[in-house]
Amino acid sequence: MSPETDNRRLVAEQLRIWSRCGLTHLPRPRPAPRTEESPPVPVADNPPPADETPAVPASPSAPWADLNACREDALACTRCALAETRQKVVFGDGDEAAELMFVGEAPGAEEDRRGQPFVGRAGKLLDKMIDAMGLARERVYIANVLKCRPPGNRDPLPDEVTACRPFLDYQIDVIRPKIICCLGRHAAMRMLDTDSSLKNLRGRFHDHNERTRIAVTYHPAYCLRNPAAKRDVWEDLQLIMAELGLQPRD
């Protein structure tokens, strides 16, 4: 007789003895107490197969670790058709702790070529405006609604604005400016979710959240075509200066 058969015979005999003694069932064995040497291993209810482990979401709505990671994502972005016609992605640049952030519409030809925001003729005028406010360009942050140039400088399309939205949202979340100055109607439409005219929106602040307020003024490119608008822009900038405690450059 094998040892296994012998063990079974002994167990059966023991059960018959307990049965004759009136024992109808046996208690469940208790789990062995946990020890330091054998810590419990957490097990998910429905663990995915190893080859289906969820990856980091590729959606632009996913949070990035920091602004640099966001920039890297944007530089490789193909989320809208502008990726096919751009030369360079223009992510935005400036002081990441800026109290004042300018938001324009989209890169132009020179920005597309150099990968930097507001470096063409309109950019030079913006530099003068910033200087007149008693600031340096390095102390503000400058970005656009779209990070890639629409062909022929046409207006941004709604699906392009939607696709690019998470990048600008994240820039604002990280920088947390006190004031966002929208340059032109498309930036105002995007930030204020309105199709009201720029004339109706400028000259006052609009609440964004508990820290940030939004001002609206004309785009520098518009001022180049309509120099009379510069006076309105200066009025809008003075509102911002008063809010930030800035003194105009002598």
Ligand code: SF4
């Ligand atoms: S415009 Fe924005 S969403 Fe479209 S390809 Fe460029 S970075 Fe991506």
